[in-house]
Amino acid sequence: MLTHNLDHRRYQFSQLENGLRVLVIEDPSCDVSSVAATVANGHFSDPVDCLGLSHLLEHMLFQGNKKHPQVDEFSAFLSLHGGYVNAATGSEYSHYYFSVNDEYLSTGLDHFAYLLTQPLFKLDSIKKEIKAIDAEFSLKIHDDLRRLYEVHKETANPEHPFSKFSVGNANTLNQLSHQEVQRLLQILHQQKYVTHNMTLCVISPLSTESSVKLVHQHFAHLSATKAPNSQTLPPLYLPKQLGVRIDIAPLKAAKRLIVTFALPSVQKYYRTKPLSIISELLADEGPNGLLGYFKTRGLATNISVGGGIEGSTFRDFNVNLQLTELGIGQIDSMLQTLFQYIQLIKQHAKMRFFNEKEALLLQVWQFADAIKATDEAIGLASAIFYYPPEHLVASEYILDKPDPAIVDHILSFFVPSNMRVKVVSPGAKTTRVSRWYKTAYSFSPINPALLKKLQRIESNEILSLPDDNPFISESHTLVEQKDAFSIPQKVAAADGFNLWFGQDHQFGLPRGDCYVSFDCRAAIDGTEIATIKRLWIAILNSHFQQKYYQANVAGLNYHLYSHQCGFSLHTSGFSAKQLSFNQALLEQIHSFDDFSKHFEQVKHQQSQSLHNNLLNKPINRLFTRLSALMQQNTHTPLSMVSFMEKATVEQVHETKNSLLGERYMESLVYGNWCEGEVEQFSKNLQQQHAFYTGHKKLSRSVFNLCKQDLLLHALPCEHPDAAVVIYYQSPKAQRRDTLLTILLEQLVSPVFFNFARQEAQLGYLVGSGYVPYNQHPGMAFYVQSPQYSAQYLITIIRDFLQKLTVNLLPYQKKWPDIKRGVMKQLCGKDANLGMKSQRLWSALSNQDYLFTQSQDIMNELSNLEFSDLMSFVNGLALGQNIGELILYSDPNQHITPSDLGAVSLDDISAFKKHTPLVE
Incomplete structure (x- = not known):
């Protein structure tokens, strides 16, 4: 199995005699054992007279089985032994996963095996879970993502199973008698939940030998049943469903342009990663990239690229832009700019981008910070269906077959006649209403004259592809570790300033985290200044987004965010160049004053966000209100709306000066740095801080309910x-x-x-x-x-x-x-x-x-x-x-x-x- 030279975990892939494919990972750094199973069954299997059946089946597996008949017995066991269990149903696959303290892994696997293979399907439980699914449907009926997703389904090929209503509700699941639903559940389970149609991944501190033995003990007795024949899928879209515009009216005040290109499956190109190359070029947020061009003209504020539905035979590729009011009125010209940029990518030599991506993927893989074990187990259990055993671990990182011709082949699908344009706007003119979520939308072919214009695109001299990434480090080395810094030490202190430094002695990675927090006396002066502070931070983030996009690509991440007493900056990722990157961001926080450039766009975006808060589901709104009630310097979104709408550029300047004028700074530098590097970083921070007035850390007291009536x-x-x-x-x-x-x-x-x-x-x-x-x-x-x-x-x-x-x-x-x-x-x-x-x-x-x-x-x-x-x-x-x-x-x-x-x-x-x- 292909791994990198710093990966000291042990892997063992095997297939039991009954056909179950299993990947076991021995990871001594784990605190608990994590297990995931993937079953090749999803809502594509649902019969038309019982939509949501696969989702119901997932629910029913937790309603007791032949060995453990009590409802939620597994969940109760895990909660007592440091773990939890959950599941999700997708279009073609369902995922089940749990974690537990390693000494209880055997018992956990026993529960898991019976949960997956021996459900009871009691009639009273079926009735209850149909109600639960209906409640889930009702909960999400005002969710704009679900509503957009349904419009996508209704405008796809009705013969393709993607078009089915996947969640289910009381209407679809009560079409048949509960006895008939029980029979359908039994049939679906007998056909799909079989050993040849299921995979398992176990990540544990136990030895691979011990874990494999436990898997055999609890799963080898299952009968060997072949996987059902995979269904032949029709095209996802009919010709009349491409080259179309879909206007959608959201519930929240969202304005979006989503351009979707219909692709075949690209799974076989995992060693070339053409979509990764295309995505990073389209998503570049530099001044001459797609978003930079739109921002300068006041048309868009954000971009995300590459997401979209995916299946065994199809792949959607989305270019998703968050628009301004001006942008909503210029969709045609924005499409023209998009195709100008796509044309630029088509005409450009691509090996430079392959080389850069290959180097970055190798660095990220070798020096990756561990992800949550259950998430990794889910990903690897699923990967068994897609990749050969030798590439299960490397699949997301391997790029050993760079081929510009494959990128060009994929780009041949990026043409106007193969796109679907979705325009999401509160003012959309609509002619249809979706069946289940009652989403208002309209569907029409794109004007032939516009299609023709987009096919004969002219070059745009302003647009350009990104230059070489200046934030990439060619090498990453580990510094000499000192015992004195095994836990953080205060290495600098001044009036209103403290800096702590510690070295990582545990993970051995050339990475680190740098936190710098500002407690600002002005931040606790009420709702108005808290609102303007929020606006200032949003303007800074918009500025950083354009200036430092390539830093994120190179593995240097930043997070600038408000807190109740001020704001904080957190950088993370590779340690090389990170402290200078953090210093550059801090310098910009203090010196950047060009707030008028994107002021109206960001202000509108923040106002929209506050208003949309009022449309969140009730539980979310109640917890937001609870937070505001309990904390002295936290404010409700409703109280901030009017201040945001009246905010001026002058107020942002005043607020910035007030916040930075009197402050307490605290910093933690922790990771792969030597003392000298941190001393220099500290000196730079203190020199900057010396121009301002320092004070003590501000109180974060909460209100005392214990002295109150109910x-x-x-x-x-x-x-x-x-x-x-x-x-x-x-x-x-x-x-x-x-x-x-x-x-x-x-x-x-x-x-x-x-x-x-x-x-x-x-x-x-x-x-x-x-x-x-x-x-x-x-x-x-x-x-x-x-x-x-x-x-x-x-x-x-x-x-x-x-x-x-x-x-x-x-x-x-x-x-x-x-x-x-x-x-x-x-x-x-x-x-x-x-x-x-x-x-x-x-x-x-x-x-x-x-x-x-x-x-x-x-x-x-x-x-x-x-x-x-x-x-x-x-x-x-x-x-x-x-x-x-x-x-x-x-x-x-x-x-x-x-x-x-x-x-x-x-x-x-x-x-x-x-x-x-x-x-």
Whole structure:
């Protein structure tokens, strides 16, 4: 199997006698074992009289099996042993995956094997899961992505299975009797969920021999059943569905031009990667690239390239532009510019781009920061269907057959007659309404005169392809490590300035992270300055986007973002050139003043984003509101709208000067750097900082609910679903309360999910979570329901909590396992360098300057008894020393606070003014 010379993991690919193909990876750096299975079955298999059947089948596999008949038994087991399970159904494949502490991998595989192969398909469970799928459908009925996707389906070849309604709902799944649906589920499962049609990937710290033995133990007994014959697919689009324009009216204030080129499958070219070459050229955000040209003329603000639906015989390639109001009126000229740029790519020699891409892919592969193990397992289980065993690991990175002729062949499909133009605009003139999501759209052939004009394109002297990338480093070496910097040390301190430096002694990669945070006294002066700060940061990001696009391509990433007390800059990726890159960005933050250039575009974009916030699904809006209520310097999107709409360039200049004038700077440099490099970086930062006034780190206190009565807050929302969030603030921000809250969430999460989704059938979007604000622990229970009122949801959630002590008593015997699972999550190995850097940066934010949090957690956790948790739960159920805040949205009902024994929280500013902060 092809790997690189720095990959010290062990791989073993094999095929069991029954036909199951398995990839096992031994990774000693893993903290848990991750397993994924891919089944070659998706919604393309759905019968026309039972659309959504494959999706229902996925749900049914979690409703008990012959060995483990209890609903969600697997999920409950995993939650107690440091893991979780999930699944997804696609067009041609379905994916199932779980993680678990490695000592329980055998039990996990036992559950997994029976889940996949021995489902019960009980009639009462079928009835419940059809309701769950219908609730899922209702939840997404206002999702613009789903709505656009359906229009795409309705305008494709009706004989192609892509055109089918894939999610399913009560209408499609109740067309037949439940007995007939049960029969169809059994048939589909017997045909598709067979060993020759399934793959498995296991990533574990266990040896390959041990993992292979476990796979044999739990999967070898399955009968050898051949995969069904693959169906012959018709063309995805008929001739009349190409060379067309589709106008779509969104719910949110979106303006987009999406140009789709219909391609055949390009899977066989994975060693040439022609679409990768084409994508990077079209997506170049430099001043003379496609986006730069449109930005200069005020037509577009963002571009994304290359996404699109993909299947075994087809591939869509999208050029997706976020438009301005001016751009909506100039679609034809923008199409002309697009084809001018495509023509430029066609005429240009391409080996330079192959050479650059090959070098970058090799660097990224050799020095990649590890990704989440479950995500990797899903990708590799799927890859078994696409690639030969020797290239399973290398498939995304190998470029050993550069061939400009293949790029030219793929570009031959990039012609006007082979495109579909989607224009998304609130003012779209429409003539049709989609069947399931009720999306208004129109469909018409592109004017022949325009097609002819686009076919005879003239060159555009302003456009040009990108130059050689100046951010690429030819070599990456590891610096000498010093024991003194195995944990970060403060290496520089001045008035209002601290810099910490640590070296990575764990991962051995030429990478690193550099954080620079600004606490600005002016940032806490109210909603208006917070709004203008948001606008300033957005203008800077727009500027960086154009100036430093090639840095991202070369593996240097940046993230400039607002926080409640100011803003932060985070750079990451290869360590070579990163500190100078970070310094260049900081210099631009201080010196860049040309705010008028793209001011109106960015301001409109930010206003649109704030307005669109008001159209998010109710649960999201409730959590956004909760964040604003709990934190002193966080503001609601609604309160920021008017300030954004009235913002001026002069205000941005004033705000920038106010923010930078008085500040506290803190920085962490962690990774592959030597002391001398960091000293120079620190000197540069201090010289810059010396021109401004320093102050101490600003407080991030939260409001104290524990001293308040039960609070009730109503959020107006036009969405038809009722939604509720009940938030419990733990008594203190001490480690003990934090651990008790986390332990409680770990235990109660699967219990509440099963109760709310399965037993009470409240809706699809239900759950609970650990929700801290500025390190003060808390926990939230949430439900969004298409059928029940908010008052009913509140009553049933609180009734559940009253019985929580009884529900949790059976877990007393498993208390040591539960504590071990939480300890592994909180104190286990960092999965990658990025996670370790983030953990250390969080420790600095929490003023854990000795970086002993992990050891302190272990000590505190080992002393906690089950009785401590029960006392904590009783306090929650009785409302003793616990803060409780209920937020709800219900278009059909207003709740009288006294009915709940609550006090109404109506005036947010008054609440923030009069409520004490946590000491």
